[in-house]
Amino acid sequence: MGFLSDNMDQAFGAYEKGLDKMDYNPESREVGRVISVARGVAQVEGLKSVRSEELLTLGNGVQGMALDLLPDSIGVALLGRSADLSAGDEAIPSGTVLSVPVGEALIGRVVDPLGNPLDDGPMLDTNQTRPIECEAPPILMRAPVDTPMASGLKVVDTLIPIGRGQRELILGDRQTGKTAVALDIILNQKKGDVVCVYCAIGQRSTSVARVISALRKHGAMAYTFVVVVEGDAPSGMQYIAPYAATSMAEYFMEQGRDVLIVYDDLTRHAQAYRQLSLLMRRPPGREAFPGDIFYIHSRLLERSTRLSPKHGGGTLTALPIVETEAQNISAYIPTNLISITDGQIYLSPVLFQKGLLPAVDVGKSVSRVGGRAQPVAYRKVSGDLRLTYSQFQELEAFARFGTRLDKDTRKRLDHGVRVRELLKQDRFSPLSAAEQLVILWAASLGLLDEVPLDKIGDIQDFILADARDNFADFERLPKADSNDKIWEDLKLNIKKCIDLWGVSDASS
Ligand SMILES: Nc1ncnc2c1ncn2[C@@H]1O[C@H](COP(=O)(O)OP(=O)(O)O)[C@@H](O)[C@H]1O
Ligand SMILES: [Mg+2]
Structure with a gap:
């Protein structure tokens, strides 16, 4: 008998040790299946507990973001090449919303919206991340704009002054100098303390390269970083770019710093979102944009503000750019943005042709809050x-x-x-x-x-x-x-x- 019980004890001992070593993590991982793939969008079934904006891995590692949560399936905006993906592939949710690396390491760098380097530099040396969508600071954390964001341009600083924490729209037809104005404002921060972010959305690579080389040549990369998604990138990447860039910028605002962000441009951003929405078969509205197009831009620009001194006093100034067609500033996207922002700088092709540069049309431009911040003189x-x-x-x-x-x-x-x-x-x-x-x-x-x-x-x-x-x-x-x-x-x-x-x- 003794022999048996000794053996039993041994056996139980081994069993208990084994239990200790076991990983008690009985969370079951849902795995979905791709039903269809079309131009940057995948429909996935079999996922019940996925949240909006959750990151998923599809097939052999293509990443995607849950955008459209329907009862039987979810629409996923792909962040990689959809050619690598086919119906029947697995879809594994990550359990976390999409986040990007943030930190001082960003300064001087050119990155994609996920923080991957696009210059020849090393991976970003930071262990901090931030979700790409953050709630805008509540009113109680905000303070009125009262410090100028000097543009260095006579016509802007005198007649359309911008304050730190303000959102000023730059709009005009193509080739009227919109990018040039924004770039000049970044270059003017050289002697100051402002961190600048240039977020290029859906442009040709030659245009972006020209901006980056100007920033380098004039010594602006010492206080600037650039977030780039080109026109041929998946729509999902174009859609997340301004949110990701804003999260990167917010990191500095929360350190009490003054930050300036340029979105060049939100017309392309709206078009990428329209494409995603149409592929997900959402009902189209005016100009075929989905019903929440106003919301996606207001949500973005609400994040620009001046924090109260109690919360560090940092500011985020936004210069969204919008391209008009045939000088029509009452088209859908421009009017939306005019109503969301605190003023606009309108660039006129007529003035541009006459060589009156920068081609700011003073009559159609306004700054609704900057006057309070303008130097008294x-x-x-x-x-x-x-x-x-x-x-x-x-x-x-x-x-x-x-x-x-x-x-x-x-x-x-x-x-x-x-x-x-x-x-x-x-x-x-x-x-x-x-x-x-x-x-x-x-x-x-x-x-x-x-x-x-x-x-x-x-x-x-x-x-x-x-x-x-x-x-x-x-x-x-x-x-x-x-x-x-x-x-x-x-x-x-x-x-x-x-x-x-x-x-x-x-x-x-
Ligand atoms: N103040 C200026 N003086 C001289 N050339 C300018 C000025 N502003 C813009 N340009 C030129 O006009 C062209 C279009 O400017 P750009 O900023 O690219 O326009 P947009 O961004 O509106 O398409 C560029 O070649 C640029 O060099
Ligand atoms: Mg431009």
């Missing part, structure tokens, strides 16, 4: 400029009929033309607030109205160089209020310059 010049400019546009249209003009009208036309000439600005040549104010003060005083139009650029450079070197209070200018004596001093300085220049120009 701009008030001295902006009100007057806006008024003379809009009057001038009407007069100019009228004067084209060849009517005989009285002296006063002639004078106002001469002034308007010069103001417009002074608002022109080359690419890659941002101006500081002090520099802008010198030029704008000269413009609003009409000091240059006698100068021939083709000399405006030269005299502008001359006045600027002189102000930088000889005007003692130059740096203080952006902080000056309207009653400051500085304005009189500056006026004398500019007049002196014009006289000097007249002499040197006549002698040359």
Whole structure:
């Protein structure tokens, strides 16, 4: 007997040890089956507990995101090549929503929406991730916009000022300089503390390469990273790109930093989402877009904000870009975005053709919150400029009929033309607030109205160089209020310059 019980004890001992070693994780893994695959979308059956936006692995490792949860099947947006996939393949849910790597390691890098490097650099050195869709900060965590996001462009900083935490739409037909404006605003952050993100959606690779090389050449990659999904990538990748880029940007905002993000452009993003929705057989609405197209963009742009000081005081400023067709700003996607954002910069192909660059149409552009953030000194010049400019546009249209003009009208036309000439600005040549104010003060005083139009650029450079070197209070200018004596001093300085220049120009 003793022998038997000894053996039994041994046997039980071994059994218990075995139990200890066993992995007690009785969670059953659902496995679904692909029913059909079509151009970047797969229908999958047999998955009951999958959540919206959950990551799945299909077939031999193609990743996808659950987008459309129906009673009998789910629609999955593929993030890889659908050629590798066929009906009958397995679909394994991951149990987690799609997340992207975030962290300091992003700065200076070019990545795809999943954080995979597209430059020649190594994998991102970070162990932090963030879901691609995060809830926007609630109202109580937010603070009003009160700090300028200097664009370096005279026409924007004066007439359509942008504040940190604002959402300003850039819209216009193709080839009107939308990307150029956004890029100039990024380059202007060089001397500051702003982290910049350029998110390219659905563009040709040559266009993206041009932007990246400009960022490199002008030293902007020291504080910028680029998220790229090209036009030939699966629609699912194009759809997730702006959300993923925003999650990467939010990481920096939550560190209390100021962040600027450019989405170039949301027209392509909307088209990718339309394609996904049509393939998933969702009912199409206006312009064949699905009913929730407004929601996908408002959800994205709600995430841009200024956090209250208690929550670190970080900001996320968004510059979404939208392409219009034949100047139709009342098409579906542009109107949606106009109503979601805090203002828009409209670029006109007519101004572009006339060489009035940047081709900002001041009459159709507005900034609804940036005025509060504008440095006080701009008030001295902006009100007057806006008024003379809009009057001038009407007069100019009228004067084209060849009517005989009285002296006063002639004078106002001469002034308007010069103001417009002074608002022109080359690419890659941002101006500081002090520099802008010198030029704008000269413009609003009409000091240059006698100068021939083709000399405006030269005299502008001359006045600027002189102000930088000889005007003692130059740096203080952006902080000056309207009653400051500085304005009189500056006026004398500019007049002196014009006289000097007249002499040197006549002698040359
Ligand atoms: N301020 C400017 N001065 C000179 N050229 C410009 C300016 N803005 C844009 N361009 C030129 O116009 C072309 C179209 O600009 P781009 O920004 O690519 O337009 P969009 O993004 O609206 O299609 C580019 O070749 C660009 O170099
Ligand atoms: Mg562009």
